[in-house]
Amino acid sequence: MQNTMANNMEWEDEALEGRSYRKVDLYESATTEKLADLYKSSITLMGEDVEREGLVKTPERVAKAMQFLTHGYQMDPDEILKSALFEEDHSEMVLVKDIELYSLCEHHMLPFFGRAHVAYIPKGKIVGLSKIPRVVDVFARRLQVQERLTCQIVEAIDRVLQPHGVAVVVEAQHLCMMMRGAQKQNSITTTSAFKGEFEKPATRNEFINLITANLMNR
Numbered sequence: 001m002q003n004t005m006a007n008n009m010e011w012e013d014e015a016l017e018g019r020s021y022r023k024v025d026l027y028e029s030a031t032t033e034k035l036a037d038l039y040k041s042s043i044t045l046m047g048e049d050v051e052r053e054g055l056v057k058t059p060e061r062v063a064k065a066m067q068f069l070t071h072g073y074q075m076d077p078d079e080i081l082k083s084a085l086f087e088e089d090h091s092e093m094v095l096v097k098d099i100e101l102y103s104l105c106e107h108h109m110l111p112f113f114g115r116a117h118v119a120y121i122p123k124g125k126i127v128g129l130s131k132i133p134r135v136v137d138v139f140a141r142r143l144q145v146q147e148r149l150t151c152q153i154v155e156a157i158d159r160v161l162q163p164h165g166v167a168v169v170v171e172a173q174h175l176c177m178m179m180r181g182a183q184k185q186n187s188i189t190t191t192s193a194f195k196g197e198f199e200k201p202a203t204r205n206e207f208i209n210l211i212t213a214n215l216m217n218r
């Protein structure tokens with residue numbers, strides 16, 4: 001992992017064995033301790049006995065999980081993109097579709113999840129393809145609204161690559177709608193943001209056709 005983590009925080013890293021990439025539990029001990037105390041109070045306020053066997057370690061687990069789910073704050077999308085930039089004449093659309101996405105809505109801190117489709121038209125620079133899902137993650141692993149998440153992905157790619165255009169579509173289901181409130185169990189929210197060439201209907205339509213096409217017959 002490159003030094004995209006904040007330098008002033010020491011991250012502990014669990015369960016790395018056998019993995020070629022750094023995944024999972026990123027947490028900071030002092031924060032974990034404080035958060036665990038707060039979750040202990042929360043669980044008690046909800047009417048539970050935080051000392052019963054199944055719950056004893058829950059505050060600490062939640063504290064760690066929440067730090068993981070918001071670790072995007074510690075990462076710099078520009079650095080991630082800059083770490084794999086290549087000069088290249090290619091100027092056709094580059095599309096990464098069906099990027100899995102998990103985020104937390106900032107209104108209820110409940111998950112929303114779905115897929116992102118990201119395209120850009122290079123202007124002299126391309127980026128390593130694996131960096132695109134990582135940039136999606138940087139913004140998804142924060143407290144978010146889907147609309148802002150969509151725009152932030154577009155803006156980061158536009159800022160660093162300065163391409164002819166960028167397009168992002170995000171489709172997601174929000175647990176705050178499904179489990180509470182409206183209880184619309186199957187509704188999917190779609191948001192999109194377009195910049196440069198993608199503001200032209202023809203280019204935008206080509207992108208939409210590509211993301212809706214079943215090219216690999218899955």
Ligand SMILES: [Zn+2]
Pocket residue numbers: 105106107108109110174176177
């Ligand atoms: Zn919500």
